[in-house]
Amino acid sequence: MRASIPRLLRQRRPERAAEPLLPPLKLYRAILRAHVHKLPKELRYLGDEYVKAEFKAHKSTDNPLYIVGFLTQWQDYLRSIDGGSWHEGKLTQGELEKMSPEQVGQLYELMQETQRLGQESQE
Template sequence: MPARHVSRVRCLYKRILQLHRALPLDLKALGDQYVKDEFRRHKTVGSGEAQRFLKEWETYAAVLCRQSSTGEARFGTSLPEEKLNDFRDEQIVQLQELMQEATKPNRQFSISESTKPKL
């Protein structure tokens, strides 16, 4: 793998993690883990798939940069149907799992009265 390609991948990876700092904590944690997993998973793909992978993540970084610079608390974008039709079955499943994780209520910090120990 050429050093230029490795450098491009590394810079993109770092840029995305830096952009995630603007996200709410729960989305940052989810996004960071997803990015780490995806970059690790695509370490050994062929050059064609690597180029598509980088293009998509560069687009993601550009969108996230634009959204975080507006100061709005709204992140994300619609996925066009024609792009969705290009996904493999395992990518659709992964996308559904990501959507479920990103949209579920954040319960990890809630404490109810009934769970407190009685003295």
């Protein structure tokens, strides 16, 4: 029997259970708005393009468990942008070990691009 999205949402971690997940389109728009108001101009383009690519790539996903995980992680990201805690964001070893090789590759490419942008802005 397939798990329903509402049931999966109720089974989320207790600290997240109090806050309902935003629908995908509303979450997507909220993230882009947060980028406008909270990110430095030189990082905004990179952040916007990454968010657009990720939401587009996962648009046709129909696995409810994967959808809940995807939306939960992006909602956590939105919370960190809104709260200003994205400056000190660091991955733990456990989080890194949970990532697939493709995700680690994406993270490495993101790191290289942000370093390149940082060097360009200092020139």
